[in-house]
Amino acid sequence: MSMGQDVRYRVRGGHRLQGTVFIQGAKNAVLPMIGASLMASKGRTVLRNVPIIEDVRRAVELARAVGAKAELHEAERTLVIDASTLSSPVLPAEIAAQFRGSFLFVPALLHRLGEAVIEGVGGCNLGSRNLDFHYNGFKRMGATVTEQVSDNGDGIIHIKAGDLRGATLYCDTPSHTGTENLIMAAALAKGQTLIKNAALEPEVLDNIAILQAMGARISGGGTGFITVEGVDELTAVEHTVMPDRIDAGVFVMAAAITGGELSLVGANLEHLGVAGDKLEQMGLEFHQQGAVLQVRRERPLRPINVITDEYPGFATDLQSPIMALSCLADGPSYIYERIFDGRFKLAGELARMGADIEVNGNRAKVNGPATLRGAEVEAHDLRCGSALVLAGLAAAGETTITSAYYLDRGHSHTAERLSQLGADIVREIS
Numbered sequence: 199m200s201m202g203q204d205v206r207y208r209v210r211g212g213h214r215l216q217g218t219v220f221i222q223g224a225k226n227a228v229l230p231m232i233g234a235s236l237m238a239s240k241g242r243t244v245l246r247n248v249p250i251i252e253d254v255r256r257a258v259e260l261a262r263a264v265g266a267k268a269e270l271h272e273a274e275r276t277l278v279i280d281a282s283t284l285s286s287p288v289l290p291a292e293i294a295a296q297f298r299g300s301f302l303f304v305p306a307l308l309h310r311l312g313e314a315v316i317e318g319v320g321g322c323n324l325g326s327r328n329l330d331f332h333y334n335g336f337k338r339m340g341a342t343v344t345e346q347v348s349d350n351g352d353g354i355i356h357i358k359a360g361d362l363r364g365a366t367l368y369c370d371t372p373s374h375t376g377t378e379n380l381i382m383a384a385a386l387a388k389g390q391t392l393i394k395n396a397a398l399e400p401e402v403l404d405n406i407a408i409l410q411a412m413g414a415r416i417s418g419g420g421t422g423f424i425t426v427e428g429v430d431e432l433t434a435v436e437h438t439v440m441p442d443r444i445d446a447g448v449f450v451m452a453a454a455i456t457g458g459e460l461s462l463v464g465a466n467l468e469h470l471g472v473a474g475d476k477l478e479q480m481g482l483e484f485h486q487q488g489a490v491l492q493v494r495r496e497r498p499l500r501p502i503n504v505i506t507d508e509y510p511g512f513a514t515d516l517q518s519p520i521m522a523l524s525c526l527a528d529g530p531s532y533i534y535e536r537i538f539d540g541r542f543k544l545a546g547e548l549a550r551m552g553a554d555i556e557v558n559g560n561r562a563k564v565n566g567p568a569t570l571r572g573a574e575v576e577a578h579d580l581r582c583g584s585a586l587v588l589a590g591l592a593a594a595g596e597t598t599i600t601s602a603y604y605l606d607r608g609h610s611h612t613a614e615r616l617s618q619l620g621a622d623i624v625r626e627i628s
């Protein structure tokens with residue numbers, strides 16, 4: 199599957215969801231782990247609980263493009279990577295530009311091959327998404343970064359590293375992939391590295407855990423200050439990817455928007471951070487029992503204030519879904535998006551379904567309650583896609599969501615999992 203094929207979801211709303219759903223492994227944990235596995239010069243890395251999503255398929259293609267052997271066993275949700283044959287420093291645009299996680303391959307290429315050539319970096323188009331914290335960090339460790347413009351006008355970035363040396367590094371803001379890339383670059387560098395203002399996301403901690411199992415010496419994860427003592431070699435290990443808190447959040451909201459009751463296997467309320475508290479305020483009841491999170495809604499939804507922030511603040515990746523949910527709340531909700539400046543195209547799509555949303559820069563006011571009706575809408579990015587599925591579940595009649603490749607970038611088996619809970623949803627390809 200590639201972006202060339204149009205993926206569409208058709209949803210007929212009005213069904214109350216009920217039952218048990220399995221939360222997938224985390225996209226934003228598995229992608230850095232694939233990057234980490236390329237740092238092992240011998241042996242095979244075995245990743246378990248791998249989400250079967252398009253970004254993982256692209257990462258497997260990219261791992262092969264740089265010379266590694268990678269096999270995704272879909273039924274077993276297991277990915278096996280042998281990076282002993284790593285041979286090319288080039289991240290080709292046709293694969294790398296399709297997902298942001300491609301940039302997480304850079305530290306392995308620098309350490310194993312002495313250079314990385316980046317023909318394109320992708321990810322959802324969310325406005326400005328800079329990489330300066332990454333480049334500045336690599337430079338402080340001794341790398342040189344140069345940009346060349348290709349014949350067709352695209353920028354190609356060359357990063358050259360002789361031996362990377364430990365250094366004092368920082369992120370201006372606690373960047374998720376920035377922290378992961380700097381930790382990976384430091385893991386095999388000579389000497390000690392300190393990373394200040396490091397990200398606290400659970401996926402960053404899961405990535406530290408696999409690197410520690412591989413032999414890396416990392417301390418301070420979860421504190422904002424991370425220290426890494428460089429080692430000479432990392433070994434291939436087996437690791438189980440943590441559950442995807444954004445996937446969990448979307449299913450929580452599927453229960454909320456349909457007035458349903460769900461058991462989410464693998465979901466952890468703590469990982470939802472402030473989003474869990476906000477959903478409680480809106481009228482959801484949570485009950486965590488071991489690895490199962492039960493959620494139900496028994497009263498009308500109350501309106502909400504949301505300010506997105508780094509973890510444990512309200513995750514920007516749940517901002518679009520909660521915009522859809524707040525359309526049904528009994529009064530005006532206020533949303534302030536602080537992380538990305540291009541995430542409000544959703545408001546226009548929800549308006550086609552009958553929502554009343556006023557957007558002013560990075561702030562939105564959602565005037566609930568609205569009566570949503572089915573319409574033809576477009577997923578402008580991954581989380582816009584999940585939000586439109588939620589809106590479709592609550593709308594009267596049929597909603598058709600196009601450009602839904604974006605949704606498949608990050609959520610596995612969306613139609614199957616929702617259908618099992620009683621939703622009327624199909625996925626089509628043309």
Ligand SMILES: CC(=O)N[C@H]1[C@@H](OP(=O)(O)OP(=O)(O)OC[C@H]2O[C@@H](n3ccc(=O)[nH]c3=O)[C@H](O)[C@@H]2O)O[C@H](CO)[C@@H](O)[C@@H]1O
Pocket residue numbers: 226229298299326327328329330331332333371372373374375376514515537538
């Ligand atoms: C693959 C992956 O893990 N993606 C996640 C990751 O993206 P990603 O790691 O790209 O997001 P960052 O945390 O780096 O970005 C946050 C903010 O910092 C800015 N910034 C970032 C790096 C940099 O060098 N310079 C700079 O200015 C960005 O433009 C953005 O405004 O975290 C985001 C925020 O939680 C999530 O929405 C994405 O799902």
Ligand SMILES: C=C(OP(=O)(O)O)C(=O)O
Pocket residue numbers: 297298299320321322324515580581608
């Ligand atoms: C922005 C997202 O992902 P990426 O960083 O991979 O584009 C996302 O998961 O919503």
